[in-house]
Amino acid sequence: MSGIWIYSEDSMIAKELLTVGLALKVSMGKSVGVITLASEEQDAFIAAGADKVCILKGQNPWPESYAGAVADFLSKEQASVLLVGGTLRGKDLAAKVAAILKTGLVTDALTVGYVNNGIETTRLIYGGLAIRTEAVSLPAFVTVPPRTYTEAPAMAGRQGEIFTVEVDNTASGVSVSNVCPIIREGADISTASRVIGVGRGFSKKEDLAMAEKLAQAIGAEIGCTRGIAEDSHWLPSERYIGISGQKVKAELYLAAGISGQVQHVVGVRDSKIIVAIDTNEKAPIFAAADYGIVGDLYEVLPLLAEAIEKK
Incomplete structure (x- = not known):
């Protein structure tokens, strides 16, 4: 199996996951790549430590419609690990991809490490009263909540491979008739x-x-x-x-x-x-x-x- 891959529809979260990915790179001796829909962030991902950036280019604007394409890509790459930003959309996509590939999935992990040739994670259970440790054999998929880690710092002069994968995601089976954004009061x-x-x-x-x-x-x-x-x-x-x-x-x-x-x-x-x-x-x-x-x-x-x- 080859490669650690990161996905999030939010580029800031993807950079946070690079912090985890780079730590796994050291312990596993595998390259780190980012799967993204945001082509404008490709150089930023390379600067933050990614060895490869795969840009998915499709016709459907909704991130969840890319689950099949992500599964196909990971299968061809024989990915060892997929780290997904634990947003609502991210967890939806991670569950679909794990089901397609029949792969183990841990959600809302606070720590992710390479132990005994597998991935070991910790996460909160019982409303935060206890911490559960889980081990998943490779290939392993993990979702990590936003802001669990800090963004990987940019490094000047880094080089990496950037490529685009054309995706046919027009037949999603879902049509969106209206979008009503949440009106938030004040800062985040x-x-x-x-x-x-x-x-x-x-x-x-x-x-x-x-x-x-x-x-x-x-x-x-x-x-x-x-x-x-x-x-x-x-x-x-x-x-x-x-x-x-x-x-x-x-x-x-x-x-x-x-x-x-x-x-x-x-x-x-x-x-x-x-x-x-x-x-x-x-x-x-x-x-x-x-x-x-x-x-x-x-x-x-x-x-x-x-x-x-x-x-």
Whole structure:
């Protein structure tokens, strides 16, 4: 079997997967390639470490219509590993390709390694309460959630092979009559460098203004717990941070009035610095925090905002 291949309809995620692919390249001694629909990114993939870039060129604009073409290509290449960006579309395509090729598939892997001539992965189970280790024989397909890894850095002067594969994907069996994009409010918190999370410690929606004032002072975005978004509807659902919501990898994450159940902590634990504010000194959030303030957020937040604004 030959080659490690990466696919994502999102080029940024493909560059993140190159970080994993390059590590596998060292341990497996195989080349790394990227399968893409974005021809404009071909040079960027080579610079980020890809040895080969395969550009799929078809008539259908929908990424999921390329599952058959990806399966055919991997079969001809006798691919050892396929790493797929774990978006909704990516997981849909990965499942279809794995079914066509009758290959093992692990979804939502947090780590991917080459062990005992196979691929070993870890992923969260039971709502983040445990980590499961799974081993898959080659060829192995794995989906990796976005932002699990940082993008592979570009290296000047790298050379690689770039080629195009013509695809007939007109007969998808699905016709799209209308597209209604999701209207998002504010910035994407999953990419924010500073985030303030708000929880049930706030008594009413109007009190969120305290967190917003502090966020403005430090240049942060506002996130929240599931209860704030889906039960109280104080903030839009794209602000919800947790195992089934957004995951943030911020330089600074400040949790205000959040008890810190595991479902929320899973969404923030990759942040560089976590600061927690809660009146309950035994709140689980303090176990995940680098710094903790045991106090009333109604007193602490205004004081923090005032101190920062004076600087």
